[in-house]
Amino acid sequence: MKSRRQWPGRVTVGYIAVLSAAFLVAMIAGWSSLAEGMEGSAYDWMFRVNPPPKIEPSSVIVAFDERTLNRTGGMRNLRRTLADVLTRIRQERPAVVAIDVGLYDSANPSDPEDAALEKALAEMPNLVLASDILPGENRWEDPAPRFRKHASAVGHVHAAPDPVSRKLPLELVVGRDRRWAMALEAHRLYVGARAIEESPEGLSTGKAVIPARRESSRALYIRYGEGIPVVPAFSTQFSEVAGKTVFIGITAQSAARDRLMTPFGTMMTGVEIHAQTYETITRGKFLTPASLTAVALVCLFLTIAAGAIFATLSGWPAYGLAAIPIVAAHLTPHLAFANGIIFPYLAPVFAAWLSVFLAASWQYFIVRRQLRKSESDRARYQQAIHFVTHEMRSPLTAIQGSSELMGRYNLNDAKRKQMAEMINAESKRLARMIQTFLDIERLTDGQMEIRSEMFEASDVIGPCLDRARPLADRKQIELRLEEIEQSTLRGDRELMEYAVYNLLTNAVKYSPAETIVSVSAHRDNSSIRLSVRDQGIGMDDKELRSIFQKFYRTKKAEASGEVGTGIGLSIVDQIVTHHGGRMEVTSTPGKGSCFTMVLPTAPASKLVSY
Numbered sequence: 001m002k003s004r005r006q007w008p009g010r011v012t013v014g015y016i017a018v019l020s021a022a023f024l025v026a027m028i029a030g031w032s033s034l035a036e037g038m039e040g041s042a043y044d045w046m047f048r049v050n051p052p053p054k055i056e057p058s059s060v061i062v063a064f065d066e067r068t069l070n071r072t073g074g075m076r077n078l079r080r081t082l083a084d085v086l087t088r089i090r091q092e093r094p095a096v097v098a099i100d101v102g103l104y105d106s107a108n109p110s111d112p113e114d115a116a117l118e119k120a121l122a123e124m125p126n127l128v129l130a131s132d133i134l135p136g137e138n139r140w141e142d143p144a145p146r147f148r149k150h151a152s153a154v155g156h157v158h159a160a161p162d163p164v165s166r167k168l169p170l171e172l173v174v175g176r177d178r179r180w181a182m183a184l185e186a187h188r189l190y191v192g193a194r195a196i197e198e199s200p201e202g203l204s205t206g207k208a209v210i211p212a213r214r215e216s217s218r219a220l221y222i223r224y225g226e227g228i229p230v231v232p233a234f235s236t237q238f239s240e241v242a243g244k245t246v247f248i249g250i251t252a253q254s255a256a257r258d259r260l261m262t263p264f265g266t267m268m269t270g271v272e273i274h275a276q277t278y279e280t281i282t283r284g285k286f287l288t289p290a291s292l293t294a295v296a297l298v299c300l301f302l303t304i305a306a307g308a309i310f311a312t313l314s315g316w317p318a319y320g321l322a323a324i325p326i327v328a329a330h331l332t333p334h335l336a337f338a339n340g341i342i343f344p345y346l347a348p349v350f351a352a353w354l355s356v357f358l359a360a361s362w363q364y365f366i367v368r369r370q371l372r373k374s375e376s377d378r379a380r381y382q383q384a385i386h387f388v389t390h391e392m393r394s395p396l397t398a399i400q401g402s403s404e405l406m407g408r409y410n411l412n413d414a415k416r417k418q419m420a421e422m423i424n425a426e427s428k429r430l431a432r433m434i435q436t437f438l439d440i441e442r443l444t445d446g447q448m449e450i451r452s453e454m455f456e457a458s459d460v461i462g463p464c465l466d467r468a469r470p471l472a473d474r475k476q477i478e479l480r481l482e483e484i485e486q487s488t489l490r491g492d493r494e495l496m497e498y499a500v501y502n503l504l505t506n507a508v509k510y511s512p513a514e515t516i517v518s519v520s521a522h523r524d525n526s527s528i529r530l531s532v533r534d535q536g537i538g539m540d541d542k543e544l545r546s547i548f549q550k551f552y553r554t555k556k557a558e559a560s561g562e563v564g565t566g567i568g569l570s571i572v573d574q575i576v577t578h579h580g581g582r583m584e585v586t587s588t589p590g591k592g593s594c595f596t597m598v599l600p601t602a603p604a605s606k607l608v609s610y
Contacts, residue, residue: 030347
């Protein structure tokens with residue numbers, strides 16, 4: 001199998017993975033519980049930035065304010081006052097009357113106040129009464145039967161369970177009993193629709209289509225506006241109610257129990273909120289939440305934009321253009337809100353900032369790594385040049401000197417043959433140096449072919465010992481073969497022989513005469529540990545950290561006068577790594593070293609493909 005380079009592909013895949021993580025984190029953060037409060041604050045702020053529109057209302061609020069209660073005897077006379085107000089309002093012919101006042105109990109059927117109120121309700125067309133959920137009980141509290149029988153509809157008067165009244169549930173169900181919101185029932189009667197048609201996506205009353213999804217309790221965002229007239233209930237003039245929908249309710253601070261905060265930061269009573277909801281439905285100017293698909297596409301676009309910027313540019317141009325997706329993320333919710341779309345704020349902003357930060361960080365670390373690699377390559381090639389000029393100088397000098405002698409002097413045949421043999425030997429030595437240098441470069445660049453075959457560890461160790469024995473004999477060094485356990489390896493046998501032979505020759509070269517170099521191999525679980533131990537000069541910890549670097553030679557090795565290129569151990573390390581193993585070295589200065597190749601045995605062997 002041939003090895004190929006993977007780092008460029010890995011960098012790209014890693015970059016895409018980082019950006020994908022930014023996108024997913026932004027989407028998850030946008031729908032987390034923490035985001036709910038932040039989205040609400042952003043929604044309120046956008047509401048304040050976009051001032052409420054002036055509307056031409058089709059509704060009027062008749063308010064039981066503080067002055068009304070003071071003039072009519074307070075809450076104890078509420079029903080009598082309400083009956084009087086209804087009698088006067090009826091004369092102006094309103095289109096619909098919705099009463100946000102609890103008419104739940106009627107303990108005394110002969111009570112003159114209740115009788116007067118019942119008479120006023122009976123004479124009022126298109127009447128909507130309020131119903132409420134009993135606290136702690138799973139049932140509705142409806143108007144008393146004597147009042148309810150005169151109502152065209154009964155609607156609930158509950159707001160959404162939020163600190164700020166941004167939306168109102170148009171549908172509430174208790175048990176199996178459902179109530180539509182008072183504002184929705186009032187609108188239905190106003191447009192003359194017989195029923196409220198519903199679908200999973202929304203509701204419709206006649207021609208009006210309301211975007212209120214079933215899974216959200218038909219919640220409708222209230223588009224607050226200015227211009228709904230408020231008439232005190234004690235007023236003697238109700239001309240403004242003619243042909244309009246009238247909402248009657250308590251607004252006095254001392255009596256109203258349903259004062260809620262609005263996105264504008266002001267308090268508003270329940271009857272006013274229902275009137276605003278009614279106007280939102282009647283005008284048909286709805287605030288529609290953006291779909292999850294639209295949010296995901298915008299976040300994905302911002303993420304891709306940030307990634308593309310830092311993938312193609314660097315430095316200040318990249319940081320300058322990175323401001324575009326960030327600004328776009330902040331502007332998108334505002335532009336959407338201005339067009340009636342509620343777009344989440346946190347998700348796009350988080351996607352833009354996180355993508356820019358991660359893309360910039362990725363580029364920074366990749367550039368730094370490339371710089372380090374460039375500096376490392378430059379140092380390596382400087383070492384290579386040093387190798388060429390230093391290590392090859394000796395054979396070149398011998399070849400040059402011998403050839404000059406042969407050309408300048410009339411040498412006898414024996415001397416000429418000696419010179420020719422020297423030239424031949426030095427040429428072969430030079431060729432081996434060049435081949436070794438090329439091998440290490442090809443192996444480093446992933447261009448060297450690695451064969452896959454089965455072989456025994458002993459079949460590699462034996463030939464290497466035979467080849468190294470003449471060198472050991474010249475120094476009277478004993479090559480000792482210790483325990484060799486039978487183990488099958490899989491890989492390139494030729495490269496493995498090169499690695500073992502290199503370790504043996506190094507051990508012989510850097511060991512004093514009349515010492516021992518031993519070789520052993522034993523199994524360790526699913527691996528084989530092939531060790532070469534000598535009694536040579538040894539190395540300290542600092543040298544051990546650099547021993548497998550290209551062209552590195554220890555100071556003691558240089559002082560010993562042995563010829564070496566500093567390449568062999570680097571090649572050995574890469575051969576072992578490409579066979580799925582690792583190198584281990586133990587050494588003590590003056591006491592020798594032990595180089596161990598830890599290789600997977602055949603059943604668990606995995607060659608690394610590059």
